[in-house]
Amino acid sequence: MHAYRKTTGRRAALALAGGVAATMLATTTTHATQPATPPASPPLRAVSPPSALAASGPVAGNEDAAVLRSLERAAHPLRSTDPGGRTADLRALSRMVGDAKVVGLGEATHGSHEFFAMKERVFRHLVEERGFTTFALEMSWSAGLRIDEYLQGGPGDPRRIARETLAGSPWEREEFVSLIGWMREHNRRHPDRRVHFMGDDLGAPKLGDPVFERVLSSVRGTRPEALPRLTELYAGLRPFDDVFAYLRKPLAERAENAARAQEAFDLVAAHRHDEGDAYAWTVQHARNIAQTFAFATVDLADPASVTTAERLRDRAMADNVLWWQRQTGHKVLLSAHNGHVGRLSTHPDMYPTTQGAVLRERLGRDYAAIGFTFAAGSFLTKDTSLDGDWKPVTVPAAVPGMNEHTLDQVGHRDFYLDLRTAPAAARAWLDRARPVYDAGSTFTPHPLPSLALGRSYDILVHLHRVRAADVLAPRPGHPAA
Numbered sequence: 097m098h099a100y101r102k103t104t105g106r107r108a109a110l111a112l113a114g115g116v117a118a119t120m121l122a123t124t125t126t127h128a129t130q131p132a133t134p135p136a137s138p139p140l141r142a143v144s145p146p147s148a149l150a151a152s153g154p155v156a157g158n159e160d161a162a163v164l165r166s167l168e169r170a171a172h173p174l175r176s177t178d179p180g181g182r183t184a185d186l187r188a189l190s191r192m193v194g195d196a197k198v199v200g201l202g203e204a205t206h207g208s209h210e211f212f213a214m215k216e217r218v219f220r221h222l223v224e225e226r227g228f229t230t231f232a233l234e235m236s237w238s239a240g241l242r243i244d245e246y247l248q249g250g251p252g253d254p255r256r257i258a259r260e261t262l263a264g265s266p267w268e269r270e271e272f273v274s275l276i277g278w279m280r281e282h283n284r285r286h287p288d289r290r291v292h293f294m295g296d297d298l299g300a301p302k303l304g305d306p307v308f309e310r311v312l313s314s315v316r317g318t319r320p321e322a323l324p325r326l327t328e329l330y331a332g333l334r335p336f337d338d339v340f341a342y343l344r345k346p347l348a349e350r351a352e353n354a355a356r357a358q359e360a361f362d363l364v365a366a367h368r369h370d371e372g373d374a375y376a377w378t379v380q381h382a383r384n385i386a387q388t389f390a391f392a393t394v395d396l397a398d399p400a401s402v403t404t405a406e407r408l409r410d411r412a413m414a415d416n417v418l419w420w421q422r423q424t425g426h427k428v429l430l431s432a433h434n435g436h437v438g439r440l441s442t443h444p445d446m447y448p449t450t451q452g453a454v455l456r457e458r459l460g461r462d463y464a465a466i467g468f469t470f471a472a473g474s475f476l477t478k479d480t481s482l483d484g485d486w487k488p489v490t491v492p493a494a495v496p497g498m499n500e501h502t503l504d505q506v507g508h509r510d511f512y513l514d515l516r517t518a519p520a521a522a523r524a525w526l527d528r529a530r531p532v533y534d535a536g537s538t539f540t541p542h543p544l545p546s547l548a549l550g551r552s553y554d555i556l557v558h559l560h561r562v563r564a565a566d567v568l569a570p571r572p573g574h575p576a577a
Contacts, residue, residue, distance in 0.1 A: 141489045143541045146498070146531065166522030167506050167513065174510040177210040177559065179217040179274070186221045192514045192555050193226060196464040197421055200430045200437030200452050202553075204468045205535040207476025207486055208562040211468055212271035216278060218466075219429045223282070223291060227427055231279065232294045232417055233267070234432040237384040238307040240295025247279050247293055254280065258568060264301070266476050266486055266537075270566035292426065296416040298409060299388035305335035307381050311364060314378035322363055329360040333389065342392055350393045357389035373423075380419055387412040399445075406447050410436060414454035430455075433536055434467050438552035442534045442545035452552075466512075467553035470533060471504040473562035477539045488564035491533060491541065499530045499549055503558045512557040515550045526550030 175185040193199055201218055203211040215231075222228035233240065239261040246257045254277035262268040276293075283290045299307070308330050316323050333353055336342065342350070364382040367375075391412070394405035413436065421428050430437060432451065439456055441447035455463040472493040476486040494500035502525070515526055531544040549556055 141487065143489060143491045143539075146492075146495050146541065146544055160521070160525075162521040163502070163525045164505055166519035166525075167503070170513040170518040170522055171506050171508055171511040172513065173508040174512060174557070174559075177214040177217060177510065179213060179220055179278070183217075183221050183225075186218070186225075189218070189512055189555070190221065190225050193222065193464055195462070196427075197462040198417060198428045198430055198455055198459060198464075199228075200432065200455065200463065200465045202432065202434035202437040202465070202467045204434055204470055204533055205475035205477070205539075205562070206266035206433060206537065207269075207488075207535075207565045208470070208473065209271060209565045210470075210559050210562045212267070212269060212565050213274075214468075214557065215429075215431050216271070216275040219275070220278065222427070222429055223289075228429055229290070229426040230292045230294055230420065230424065230428045231275070232296045232420070232428050232430045234297050234413065234436055235262070235265070235267070235295040236297055236299045236302070237295045237381075237416065238299055238302075238304050240293055241307070243276065243293040243295075246276070247283055247291065249283070255568065255570075266565070268568050270568055273568065292424070294416075294420050294428075296413045296420070296430065296432075298391050298412060299336060299384060300339045302338060303334075303336040303385060303388055305337075307385065308334040311360075311378055311382050311385070314375065315364060318375060318378075319367060322366075326360055326363055329356045329363070333357060333360075333385070336388070339388075339392060343394070343396065347393065347395055350389075354386075354389040354393050357386040361386040376423060380416075380423075383419075384416065387416075403446055403448060407449050410447060410449060410451040411454055414451045414458070417451075417455065418458055434534065434552075435536070437465050438467055438547075439465060440547060440552040442532065442547050464555065465553045466555040466557060467549065468557050468559065469500050469503055469549070470559045470562045471500045472560070474564045475535055475539075475562060476564050477535050478537050480538065489535075489539060494533065497531060498544070499532050499547070500558070503556075504560060506558070509560045510558065512555060514555055516554055518550075523550055526556075 172188040173185065175182065199222070201215060203215075205211065219228065219231050242261050243257055246252050246254075252260075254273045257276055258268060258273045262272060279291050279293065312323070312327060312330065315326055333356060361379075361382040365379045387408075391405050391409055395401035413432075417428060417430055420426070430451075435441045435443070435447055436451045438450060439453045441450050452463070452465050456465070472491060474488050474490040477489050478484050478486055494504060513522075515523070518526065527548050527550040529546040529548040532547045532549075534545050534547070
């Protein structure tokens with residue numbers, strides 16, 4: 097039981113994000129000592145092949161020919177995962193997305209070039225062909241605000257913004273510098289069709305002082321009578337700059353702080369209908385503060401508390417996306433781990449209700465979930481959720497019995513398919529749970545988790561091979577940036 101609790105605690109603390117806690121900021125000292133050239137990538141760690149798997153349905157080699165024929169008929173080949181160039185191969189994907197207001201685009205790992213690059217490629221296509229205007233990432237609300245300020249003309253450059261907002265995370269990579277740079281350039285060239293960036297997650301690894309000041313400044317100008325009490329409530333909470341240090345505080349103290357954050361939110365929200373559209377943003381900022389402190393009451397030694405916290409987190413992420421979509425009217429591409437965009441989780445004991453499940457419940461067919469699979473390759477992961485650096489690990493080709501092994505028998509190197517309209521034989525195969533490659537902040541190859549792809553996603557992108565995402569290079573002329 098002790099070992100189980102220890103493992104659960106590590107997952108939960110970084111599960112502030114399935115990437116959010118993954119966005120733990122590196123220290124200023126770390127950046128100050130960074131070499132002038134990009135650091136050499138650590139050697140790849142190879143993972144031994146998965147053990148021979150008990151068949152949970154037909155396996156390739158003896159695969160039912162009808163299943164492969166069905167998958168072949170449904171598959172649309174991908175020209176590339178990298179942005180730029182022709183996009184004719186994405187037209188079928190655009191039709192699959194249809195009129196959805198929110199599209200969840202997953203990633204089977206938190207650190208593969210092809211997944212990250214494909215995010216930009218799909219977003220650019222949806223902006224140009226379907227009128228999408230917001231890219232959402234499972235990162236903190238306040239960091240998302242900072243990126244969006246830059247996109248709308250604020251100071252800085254893409255690499256500096258990435259370092260400020262994504263440092264220490266798996267997304268502190270060249271692929272996201274490229275995305276941010278394209279979005280800024282798009283807004284320069286198309287001021288009448290501006291795109292935006294949002295963070296849909298809780299305030300981890302930090303909320304930062306600016307989000308508190310946004311709330312206080314707004315209340316100071318619109319409801320000055322509420323300012324003294326609000327200032328008092330926030331005094332002991334701000335700036336909240338290190339969630340991991342905060343989680344070491346006594347549980348009773350964290351529970352008291354959560355109550356103060358909730359009271360502050362209730363105070364701010366009490367007159368939201370009287371203050372107009374602009375005040376709605378103030379309410380949302382206060383809501384995110386309250387969400388963060390509520391999550392941070394998690395007891396990492398109690399598996400039930402961890403599960404409750406993760407349920408709260410995924411629902412909060414969904415609520416934030418829904419709020420943004422209603423408030424702005426934007427169509428949103430939501431980037432997150434497969435386990436957050438899909439309707440099912442590979443770890444249902446910890447993530448019983450995913451963000452994707454909430455979005456489907458609330459939006460119906462206005463939400464479309466796109467999952468990723470890959471048959472072999474490299475990605476970034478950590479030895480433990482709370483410590484260490486992101487390092488590349490390589491996994492061998494999927495073995496019979498895995499979803500990816502069968503998918504890789506389809507006659508395209510990379511492809512996508514609509515799981516909702518696939519032929520009957522393919523749908524029956526897709527609806528059965530089988531082992532999959534799935535890596536968050538950490539990766540456990542034995543045993544692999546299982547997932548029924550057809551019951552989790554609407555659309556699936558399968559890649560033959562992936563490689564680790566590209567290390568962020570220093571800014572030109574700023575070797576210590």
